[in-house]
Amino acid sequence: MKYQNPKQVLLSRLTEVMNSLNLWKDELKNEIPSSWERYNNFVIFNEKYFRSEKWYIAGSKVWIEVCKIFAVENIALKGRIQCDGYRTPNTKVVWGNSKWVKYTDNGIHYTWLIEHNMFCAGNASERHRVAKLNCEGETVVDLFAGIGYFTIPFLVYTKCSHVYACEWNPNAVAALKLNLKKNNVAIKCTVFEGDNRDVCPMNVADRVIMGLIPTSRKSWDVACRALKLCGGMLHLHENVTSKFRIELKESNMSEICQICENCLICLEMNSFSVALPVSISFGTTVMSLDNTVCSVYKGPQISLWKKYEWLCWAVHTVHTISEILLKQHDTPWKVTTKGLNYVKSYAPHIDHLVLDLECRPVTNN
Incomplete structure (x- = not known):
């Protein structure tokens, strides 16, 4: 099977979804992620992506497609860490039923609340x-x-x-x-x-x-x-x-x-x-x-x-x-x-x- 670059897959599929809903504009291309953090059950994007209201008008059509691409159940957008002494993240869940991230690294199982704790991969x-x-x-x-x-x-x-x-x-x-x-x-x-x-x-x-x-x-x-x-x-x-x-x-x-x-x-x-x-x-x-x-x-x-x-x-x-x-x-x-x-x-x-x-x-x- 020929390798497919995730960035290209994301661009292709989201363009197709937005076109099918008559919501596509060329400027949306710059809002399709080129980087992300992927964990067992979450994919996290920088808040600079998916900024247009058109993504939210499309709603589940977009988010379900993103979940399929990354084989996860939850999606979040992350901003800068707050200056509150706790290094609390500015993160919000935009799709999914859980706020607990699950991740396995070097045989160790980690979990944390995405809107309250940070994890630096x-x-x-x-x-x-x-x-x-x-x-x-x-x-x-x-x-x-x-x-x-x-x-x-x-x-x-x-x-x-x-x-x-x-x-x-x-x-x-x-x-x-x-x-x-x-x-x-x-x-x-x-x-x-x-x-x-x-x-x-x-x-x-x-x-x-x-x-x-x-x-x-x-x-x-x-x-x-x-x-x-x-x-x-x-x-x-x-x-x-x-x-x-x-x-x-x-x-x-x-x-x-x-x-x-x-x-x-x-x-x-x-x-x-x-x-x-x-x-x-x-x-x-x-x-x-x-x-x-x-x-x-x-x-x-x-x-x-x-x-x-x-x-x-x-x-x-x-x-x-x-x-x-x-x-x-x-x-x-x-x-x-x-x-x-x-x-x-x-x-x-x-x-x-x-x-x-x-x-x-x-x-x-």
């Missing part, structure tokens, strides 16, 4: 990556659990012993608890409903997930407090902007961190040497002005970093986390970058990255 690479980690016997804290994007892969695949999942959106909590049951892992998860700054347990975690974009900075202090006294791993998500202006301090030619405005000073073999980040080799220890200790990922040469701004962000982040840990424990902690993972481009010059940090108290041995 573009994060699949990170969900699959963390599912491959070996966390046998570990306790994990997920500070932004949502419906279980990362909580459930950790529970199903990584052999961790328990996950403490923090979430403040009541609709997300309901979906999270349902998903824990659907995947038979509820017994290994404790859900803390509320702001993680208020409800997250302290000194319990071998590993902390901070899966919030554009940034999770308001909870970095919480993440550090959640770590066991012997330390552990942080998985820190952020949208990182490239093409920013680099400021250099002429007096000593050291670089000024764009965020905290401190100089980034290299410390090699216990002797200070001022250098720009472009000259930092992997494995170099970076020391901030208040003597907190951190180190850059030990791996290939710096030229293999895809973007220079990614390195600047990583250096800033490791020394900021080490400063937080120093203040909390009144003793230095070593913060080492174990990996920098690209998830997706969120917008031009904005990249969703995940920084894996190992945090350990410095011993005098």
Whole structure:
């Protein structure tokens, strides 16, 4: 059977339907979707499609045809995420009897209320990556659990012993608890409903997930407090902007961190040497002005970093986390970058990255 491009099939069939109802106008061609999100029982289009009232005059004739093409029962249109702290989607169901989306990814069953919760299919690479980690016997804290994007892969695949999942959106909590049951892992998860700054347990975690974009900075202090006294791993998500202006301090030619405005000073073999980040080799220890200790990922040469701004962000982040840990424990902690993972481009010059940090108290041995 000859392959048929779904975009062409959609265009052909909807044009035919609208012509049969004497509703077709050439300008409607631009409102026929060229992209979509398809789940087990839903297809979701951007709200820029199907804008004309003619589609709604056609009503069921159009929606039934769309359902046949995608083999689903429900259709929704999605706008921009609301700025309400919950990242609530602007989504409305235009056809179907259910508002619960069902989706199976990497053997995990997810469900969520389409008009109240979001699900980013573009994060699949990170969900699959963390599912491959070996966390046998570990306790994990997920500070932004949502419906279980990362909580459930950790529970199903990584052999961790328990996950403490923090979430403040009541609709997300309901979906999270349902998903824990659907995947038979509820017994290994404790859900803390509320702001993680208020409800997250302290000194319990071998590993902390901070899966919030554009940034999770308001909870970095919480993440550090959640770590066991012997330390552990942080998985820190952020949208990182490239093409920013680099400021250099002429007096000593050291670089000024764009965020905290401190100089980034290299410390090699216990002797200070001022250098720009472009000259930092992997494995170099970076020391901030208040003597907190951190180190850059030990791996290939710096030229293999895809973007220079990614390195600047990583250096800033490791020394900021080490400063937080120093203040909390009144003793230095070593913060080492174990990996920098690209998830997706969120917008031009904005990249969703995940920084894996190992945090350990410095011993005098």
